[in-house]
Amino acid sequence: MMNTQLTLTSFIQRAEKYFPQKQIISRTLSGIHRFTYGQYVKRTKRLASALTSLGMEKGMKIGTFAWNHHRHLEAYFAVPCSGAVLHMINIRLSPEHLTYVINHAEDKILLIDEDLIPLIENIQDKLATVEKYIIMTDKQELPETSLSPVYSYEDLLQKSDENHPFDEHLDENAPAGMCYTSATTGNPKGVVYSHRGIYLHSMSIGLVDTLGISERDTCMPVVPMFHANAWGMPFAAVWFGANQVFPGPGMTPAIIAELITQEKVTFTAGVPTIWLGLLKELEKGDYDISSLRALICGGAAAPKSVIRAFENKYHVPFIHGYGMTETSPVATLSTLKSGMVDASKEEIIEVRAKQGLVVPGLDIKIVNENGEVPWDGKTMGELLIRGPWVADEYYKDDRSADAFKDGWLYTGDIAVMDMEGCIKIMDRTKDLIKSGGEWISSVDLENALMSHEAVFEAAVVAVPHEKWQERPVACVVLKDDYHGKVSKDELLEYLSRQFAKWWLPDDVLFMEEIPKTSVGKFLKRALRDQLKEQYSNN
């Protein structure tokens, strides 16, 4: 067989040749921006030309600091298809971590959204490697900024070559992109994506049995483009010629509902809080989401009530995905096997609530101290993953040895495997509650609590206990209408219908809000610290 290298250059060339009329719709600060793939490819070539004239060369790291929009998509291909490496920087990092990741990656040029300039200005003095700043704005004039030297994205594009050639001779193992993932303690850890990894991952999410992204789709990644490549959707969508919708800066549930309705989005992906918010919004406004053929939920588990609402009320298949920055990210999906054809609605919800089957190409196992766990849906162990789009190290990081062992990625997630081979994530290794030698899943208790009509959000964490080592305590945020109307005992009674007595939380604390990480997950470490103090003071 020909020694054809699997690179992103072939993706954009396919879009250019066969799908020049397909649409890219982007919500920007100044309204909805629309253009075709034909125009997109020309602009992407211009960007590659401009960056090259600014000194971009093979292997150089170019950072983006941006929301989801068409310019970000231009960088997605202009950089790797020139042999350079796109560092998609998480805009929600703390100033310290932001400084760390930019310096650690050794970014030479930063592409920055207009409204995010202050965040970079704030750390500018500490950036050791950045030589040039490019501002992405719709305006004619560059905004006032202390960043220097600074360039206007649109100015650069105007002066550059729309026939600039992409590199057609890249090595498939060459780096194409990188993202940093937050660590439990210490600095974020970098994951480098190769062309080959993204190519195979893109193919994998075009399979009928996985996300099935195709030319017929209008894809809207709600998940940020700086989170694990927006779960790989923009790459696959360009390759297959799908229409794309980018929700832009500061999106709200109303904006998402509106975009789905107006642009007839067929496929979208995001974290549970997004879908919770969307459900609320759908109750309020006059929206139509019937164009959606599926909705992907990842990052954390969604409560069954949310799944049930999308599946039964709106008839939108609600597919849980599991993955990590380290896995490109799509690793498992709660798609339905053909044996489910005659399943009842509740049986379907049951399957959807799991993280599902591993995608073709990857390999998983769940291990505890006794080896691989039985497929009983009960025995918990740590989830291990390997495959051609799974990282084998953190970029220049000593912590690699903890996660990558014997050819496997140790995910740090605790899971069970059911008889069908579907996994269910029970907890993070570090969030698992170890009570009297037995394991209690905080996630299971949380989901049960969040299925109660009065509960908006719930986090369950371990507090130290003299006799049992650890015991669970629930932190609950009630829905607006239920403040003061639901008691601790009522919630514990509700839980006791599903769980053994020793699983029930020792306490239920009502809160205004649960602290969250930059990616919208519960910040359990902070809760644990807070409660530890509280309970040791008691």
Added chain:
Amino acid sequence: MMNTQLTLTSFIQRAEKYFPQKQIISRTLSGIHRFTYGQYVKRTKRLASALTSLGMEKGMKIGTFAWNHHRHLEAYFAVPCSGAVLHMINIRLSPEHLTYVINHAEDKILLIDEDLIPLIENIQDKLATVEKYIIMTDKQELPETSLSPVYSYEDLLQKSDENHPFDEHLDENAPAGMCYTSATTGNPKGVVYSHRGIYLHSMSIGLVDTLGISERDTCMPVVPMFHANAWGMPFAAVWFGANQVFPGPGMTPAIIAELITQEKVTFTAGVPTIWLGLLKELEKGDYDISSLRALICGGAAAPKSVIRAFENKYHVPFIHGYGMTETSPVATLSTLKSGMVDASKEEIIEVRAKQGLVVPGLDIKIVNENGEVPWDGKTMGELLIRGPWVADEYYKDDRSADAFKDGWLYTGDIAVMDMEGCIKIMDRTKDLIKSGGEWISSVDLENALMSHEAVFEAAVVAVPHEKWQERPVACVVLKDDYHGKVSKDELLEYLSRQFAKWWLPDDVLFMEEIPKTSVGKFLKRALRDQLKEQYSNN
């Protein structure tokens, strides 16, 4: 990213783990054979164990000489997943060519269907490398044969290890299989498939935008397993856990119609003559083919009348595919772009009648003496293909240099490209009729003739001409009811409605049958030779 090798071992391991209950249904000489993937994998391990004890080692060629059935599928994985190479021998080759391919590939062991034994006995004395013969039969006793040493497949399996391990450390570029393709002149040419090539091709045909093979399917390859891996379907179906139906020896249209009806086949693939035969059969019997979600037609172009019947009468999408043994084989498909959503039935037939869009991962161009042809649907040129599942040489064959140049496969097929980027195959380079410096497509004339209600088959070939160099002559087989009822002039008048006068055949010859190649294509070389003589004698 991890250096995971893309090999077939991961396919069968996935089937074993996640789809042990899915079905493999196989029509054999003694009836319908059913078993599960669970049982299939155990038997495949047994076969690998048996072959290993017979001396199979890495890189060794093991030949199959067999119809489509479950044992052939066992060999499909037992051999490559042990690091050896599966040579799928075309059972329809002449004794000379058969001898050539087995000796040229240096097959060491042959797996032979019971009813095909005489074909091998016939050439046994000339086989230079074969050391062992294994007979695939349902019977307890081995049939009488002069082949020696000879083994019973089932005997071997019974004595072997159902836990025999597959090789998990294969190089993705290692050879996995090989097929020979017939040449215009001389011996067949060998194509070697690597694990990587089959892996990527399998992924590609699981995409929504291509064949979309998935776990939900029940796939029936009517195309023989010795023709370009049955177009890759068995490999993909095992990986994705689809049910499979194998039609076995000596299948007829009635058998195909019956299997689709009884086994609720969702997806099937074969050459036009198969579908023509199936249409006739459907008129006769009480069949139900509504389970089919699509039908793939390749090897040659089907007449529009056939496409129309499947699309409009039976509501089965009729997808033309184009490919070659050299391209693994799926290269282009007449799937519908999303812009066709509101197209009329006839517009859809028009698209279906072309060979369609290149699949993601491959790259094509059409060139003539002026370079790449315009996308006008008219200008003809030779089709070139490249990509990771396209061969880069013929196995140990000097003729490689003719077909593989500058990183492209020169297909020898003449095609046009329409404005959407869909190709239409107009002719084989060698079948094209060059009349007065202009090109006439024999295939276009044939399809037009075959759309006439009286015509069953038609082949158009060039005859030498003093003034115009070449002129077309049509060879026509009429349907049974029309013998003697249709004249040459009537058919020429019919053609003149669609074609310029200079395209019209100089003559129409009515025949009983059109000679065909071993793969069911018109044997135009024989026709040309015959007519050349006839016309030079006139």
